[in-house]
Amino acid sequence: MLQIQTSINDVVMPVFIFPHEERGTYIVSIPDMNFSLEYSRTLSESDQAEEIILHLFNVMDEETCESVARDITRATSTK
Numbered sequence: 001m002l003q004i005q006t007s008i009n010d011v012v013m014p015v016f017i018f019p020h021e022e023r024g025t026y027i028v029s030i031p032d033m034n035f036s037l038e039y040s041r042t043l044s045e046s047d048q049a050e051e052i053i054l055h056l057f058n059v060m061d062e063e064t065c066e067s068v069a070r071d072i073t074r075a076t077s078t079k
Contacts, residue, residue, distance in 0.1 A: 006071040008033065008064055015068075017075060026076055028052070030068075033059065041076075049073045 002017040011032075018027040019041065026048075029036040039051045052069035053062075060068075 002075055004071060004075045006030075006068045008060065008068060015072060015075075017072065019076075028072055035059065045073050045077050048076065 002019075004015045004017065005012050006015050007013070008030075013030055013032040016029045016031070018029075019025075020027055020038075023038075024041050025038050026041055027036065027038045035056070037052065037055050039048060043051065049066075049069040049072075052072055053065040056065040056068060
């Protein structure tokens with residue numbers, strides 16, 4: 001499991017990323033926001049970011065969504 005930090009509304013929050021080998025997915029959790037998401041590891045980096053933004057858009061503004069998605073995809077693209 002990967003643990004990174006991201007900033008949401010000027011608050012640093014932990015993000016947990018679990019690469020689920022058997023399912024071929026990433027499970028992403030931001031406990032402080034009561035948020036989780038599962039998406040395919042076969043998606044391109046830009047498609048991963050779009051998937052994350054799509055799900056976060058209901059709880060935060062677009063600029064913050066893009067920043068969080070960038071932090072997560074940056075962490076998964078190096079693993």
